[in-house]
Amino acid sequence: MPVRKQKSVSIRQTKPDQSATLDRDPCRQSIRANSPLYLQRMMGNQAVQGLLQAFIKQPEGGLAPDLLAIHAVPGPDCIQRNGMAWAMIRMLQARQMYNDFVRSAERYGLPVRFLRRVGRDYDISFGSSSAVNTWLNSMTLEEADLESASQMAPVSPAGEGSAIRTIYEEATHAYLDLASDEPGFNRFIGAGERHYEGARTRGGTVTTDPGRVFQEAAANYVAHRVSVWWSTFESLSIYTSMTASDPAAAGRLRQMNAFERLRDDYNQQMAQIVFGYSEEGGFLGLGSEQACTTRAMTAEMKNFLDHELLEDKIPDTFGAVAGFQELLNQAGITLAGPEAHGGAAP
Ligand SMILES: [Zn+2]
Numbered sequence: 056m057p058v059r060k061q062k063s064v065s066i067r068q069t070k071p072d073q074s075a076t077l078d079r080d081p082c083r084q085s086i087r088a089n090s091p092l093y094l095q096r097m098m099g100n101q102a103v104q105g106l107l108q109a110f111i112k113q114p115e116g117g118l119a120p121d122l123l124a125i126h127a128v129p130g131p132d133c134i135q136r137n138g139m140a141w142a143m144i145r146m147l148q149a150r151q152m153y154n155d156f157v158r159s160a161e162r163y164g165l166p167v168r169f170l171r172r173v174g175r176d177y178d179i180s181f182g183s184s185s186a187v188n189t190w191l192n193s194m195t196l197e198e199a200d201l202e203s204a205s206q207m208a209p210v211s212p213a214g215e216g217s218a219i220r221t222i223y224e225e226a227t228h229a230y231l232d233l234a235s236d237e238p239g240f241n242r243f244i245g246a247g248e249r250h251y252e253g254a255r256t257r258g259g260t261v262t263t264d265p266g267r268v269f270q271e272a273a274a275n276y277v278a279h280r281v282s283v284w285w286s287t288f289e290s291l292s293i294y295t296s297m298t299a300s301d302p303a304a305a306g307r308l309r310q311m312n313a314f315e316r317l318r319d320d321y322n323q324q325m326a327q328i329v330f331g332y333s334e335e336g337g338f339l340g341l342g343s344e345q346a347c348t349t350r351a352m353t354a355e356m357k358n359f360l361d362h363e364l365l366e367d368k369i370p371d372t373f374g375a376v377a378g379f380q381e382l383l384n385q386a387g388i389t390l391a392g393p394e395a396h397g398g399a400a401p
Pocket of ligand 1: 224228271274275
């Protein structure tokens with residue numbers, strides 16, 4: 056007689072998550088349409104569309120065998136094909152993709168210490184939008200973002216920058232929540248919230264929620280820097296490999312000042328210090344709008360985030376990134392002109 060092992064699966068019930076939910080950034084810094092990073096993002100968006108299409112084509116209502124094969128789940132055959140088991144598998148998949156992403160990001164030199172802590176202390180699941188719930192210690196991320204980020208590779212023009220930005224944004228919210236009792240973080244958060252008191256929105260009104268502006272400023276800042284670093288690294292990897300394999304392409308890239316533009320674009324992006332928004336207007340959370348702040352963060356705030364979260368791995372200038380210089384040296388490329396800080400590209 057077959058013995059059926061009863062699996063007891065407990066999954067946290069999803070609750071409506073309003074007040075403690077932090078969502079994505081409406082104030083994304085605009086990037087010039089002719090910049091290499093802009094092209095990167097466009098390519099990235101197309102790649103994400105492709106992933107979505109591939110996912111939609113999978114049969115619904117059953118287990119997707121290829122997904123299970125990639126993100127191996129112990130004993131899928133024993134698991135009943137019901138909603139609960141499926142939900143559990145999906146959570147395991149989300150966590151697996153997150154862990155894959157963290158490992159890759161570390162290999163490429165990105166700061167991952169705080170991502171690991173969040174991975175340990177927060178539930179991670181797929182959601183229709185990216186959000187963090189600080190009451191339930193849960194983070195939802197879109198599957199397309201996790202999939203894209205878990206397969207990050209600099210030489211394929213997939214443009215994972217946008218997915219990486221989203222994950223770092225949400226993980227920063229989660230980490231500030233987890234670390235808020237530590238004295239250093241407690242002081243940092245208190246000072247940051249006071250700093251945005253009286254700050255004006257782009258619409259000219261005074262923010263009603265300086266705490267939220269601070270939260271979003273910190274998360275947007277961290278996410279912005281990591282994604283710009285990654286997109287620059289990706290473009291640089293592609294350009295240098297083209298240079299090595301195709302002399303004609305190498306000539307064209309030099310003619311376009313492609314490398315210098317990449318450098319100047321990086322420096323310009325890294326000079327940005329105005330981030331954050333708050334929900335304004337509406338009543339009891341209904342009908343409000345996300346209003347971007349006009350107030351720059353303080354030098355103390357920047358230094359704290361650069362050191363504590365970014366581990367001093369994302370410098371202000373292109374020339375200070377050892378990995379970028381190494382790629383250029385290997386390709387025998389010397390950049391023309393002085394390194395401008397936020398200067399205009401030719
Ligand atoms: Zn946010």
